[in-house]
Amino acid sequence: MARITSKFGGSSVADARQFLKIKDILGRDARRRVIVVSAPGKRHTGEAKLTDLLYQCHHAARKNIPFDEAFSLIRDRFLEIEKDLSLNAGIVAEMEAFHAQILDGATKDFIASRGEYFSGKLMAAFLGATFVEPAECVFFDRAGRLDPRSYDALGARLADETKTYVIPGFYGADADGHVKTFSRGGSDISGAVAARAAKAELYENWTDVSGLLMADPRIVENPRPLDLVSYREIRELSYMGASVFHDEAIAPVREAGIPINIRNTNKPDDAGTLIVSKLPEVTLYDIAGIAGKKNFTLFTAEKTMMNKEVGFARRFLGLFETHGVSIEHCPTSIDSMSVLISSEEIGDKTEAVREDVLRILQPDKVEVESDLALIAVVGEGMARQVGMAAKVFKALAEAKVNVRIIDQGASELNIIVGVSNAQYEAAIKALYAEMTTK
Ligand code: ASP
Numbered sequence: 332m333a334r335i336t337s338k339f340g341g342s343s344v345a346d347a348r349q350f351l352k353i354k355d356i357l358g359r360d361a362r363r364r365v366i367v368v369s370a371p372g373k374r375h376t377g378e379a380k381l382t383d384l385l386y387q388c389h390h391a392a393r394k395n396i397p398f399d400e401a402f403s404l405i406r407d408r409f410l411e412i413e414k415d416l417s418l419n420a421g422i423v424a425e426m427e428a429f430h431a432q433i434l435d436g437a438t439k440d441f442i443a444s445r446g447e448y449f450s451g452k453l454m455a456a457f458l459g460a461t462f463v464e465p466a467e468c469v470f471f472d473r474a475g476r477l478d479p480r481s482y483d484a485l486g487a488r489l490a491d492e493t494k495t496y497v498i499p500g501f502y503g504a505d506a507d508g509h510v511k512t513f514s515r516g517g518s519d520i521s522g523a524v525a526a527r528a529a530k531a532e533l534y535e536n537w538t539d540v541s542g543l544l545m546a547d548p549r550i551v552e553n554p555r556p557l558d559l560v561s562y563r564e565i566r567e568l569s570y571m572g573a574s575v576f577h578d579e580a581i582a583p584v585r586e587a588g589i590p591i592n593i594r595n596t597n598k599p600d601d602a603g604t605l606i607v608s609k610l611p612e613v614t615l616y617d618i619a620g621i622a623g624k625k626n627f628t629l630f631t632a633e634k635t636m637m638n639k640e641v642g643f644a645r646r647f648l649g650l651f652e653t654h655g656v657s658i659e660h661c662p663t664s665i666d667s668m669s670v671l672i673s674s675e676e677i678g679d680k681t682e683a684v685r686e687d688v689l690r691i692l693q694p695d696k697v698e699v700e701s702d703l704a705l706i707a708v709v710g711e712g713m714a715r716q717v718g719m720a721a722k723v724f725k726a727l728a729e730a731k732v733n734v735r736i737i738d739q740g741a742s743e744l745n746i747i748v749g750v751s752n753a754q755y756e757a758a759i760k761a762l763y764a765e766m767t768t769k
Pocket residue numbers: 340341369370380382383446500501514515516517518519
């Protein structure tokens with residue numbers, strides 16, 4: 332039977348009520364057999380995420396400071412779930428052992444991983460499912476990257492398709508067999524690895540929102556949900572600020588051609604956002620969405636006959652490399668070249684870089700402009716259409732937005748415009764209205 336891998340994030344396992352919702356969701360589709368869980372998240376604003384409390388315990392223990400307060404909060408969260416669901420998962424004894432391990436100098440990664448571990452233990456007991464220990468089958472190589480042998484190793488643990496499996500997210504084992512975690516938010520990656528290992532037909536990512544929206548709802552009133560989006564589009568949108576899920580969670584499933592469905596545990600009837608490798612020929616809109624980020628700095632060096640000066644571009648870009656600053660875009664014209672950098676990235680190095688540009692490149696002029704925002708209009712459909720750029724610039728002109736930078740990648744997957752921070756919101760509103768009107 333074809334299987335679905337369903338990963339439930341922190342808010343979906345925050346308390347017993349959420350566990351009950353998960354059971355209901357699993358009951359709706361018998362293919363949901365491979366379950367990956369995060370550590371319990373916040374139940375309300377103001378409450379700490381369990382993983383953060385675990386990091387606090389580690390930090391305090393290392394400094395020989397008591398960590399009882401944070402530890403009690405952790406223990407009580409798990410005991411409460413166990414009690415509310417009338418389970419007998421042996422949490423009390425395991426918590427005692429864990430406390431001793433912290434005092435004994437357990438590693439940061441081991442301590443942090445226990446949020447997912449206990450969450451997984453409770454979920455397996457609740458569902459009557461088989462618990463799979465990731466430290467035995469999800470491996471990292473010496474460079475700290477996921478070892479592709481994990482797919483077969485985990486796959487072997489998930490072999491019986493009639494069973495339901497629960498796998499804690501967020502961790503595996505390093506090359507020496509010690510518990511190692513992914514980066515924060517990494518249960519998404521575990522879910523992707525499990526989906527590939529189980530040769531699942533779908534990777535569901537259950538969270539507390541019904542998928543992505545075509546624009547930021549803090550700027551655009553009631554933006555439309557993004558029903559269908561390609562991996563390439565999602566990559567562009569998340570790079571430009573639309574928060575989806577962990578970047579590294581895309582590769583394992585994308586390579587295996589497994590679609591991702593972002594769903595809402597609190598609204599299981601909503602279809603959510605489906606991420607696929609190939610979009611159908613006809614989609615509702617030519618664009619997938621609009622995303623953007625504020626606070627970029629633009630360095631422009633102007634020099635007459637620059638286009639004839641061999642090595643100018645290399646030396647200009649090289650200066651940023653020397654200062655350890657990564658760059659985002661470099662719009663150029665005949666006698667000028669600009670480099671766009673996130674303002675946070677360049678920070679207090681701005682003056683030093685400017686001085687180097689003047690000294691080494693001897694340009695006629697250097698200009699540094701900060702407070703710029705970038706906006707990307709993203710959509711594979713744009714490549715097939717004539718007049719997309721016209722629409723973008725008409726909308727911006729009508730909204731009296733001054734466009735400072737224009738950039739379209741050769742893939743025609745996006746059009747990026749740079750505007751002042753102050754006109755960012757107005758630009759997004761105007762673009763959204765124009766691009767979603769037929
Ligand atoms: N619990 C981990 C974190 O808070 C991993 C995850 O939830 O994805 O980062």
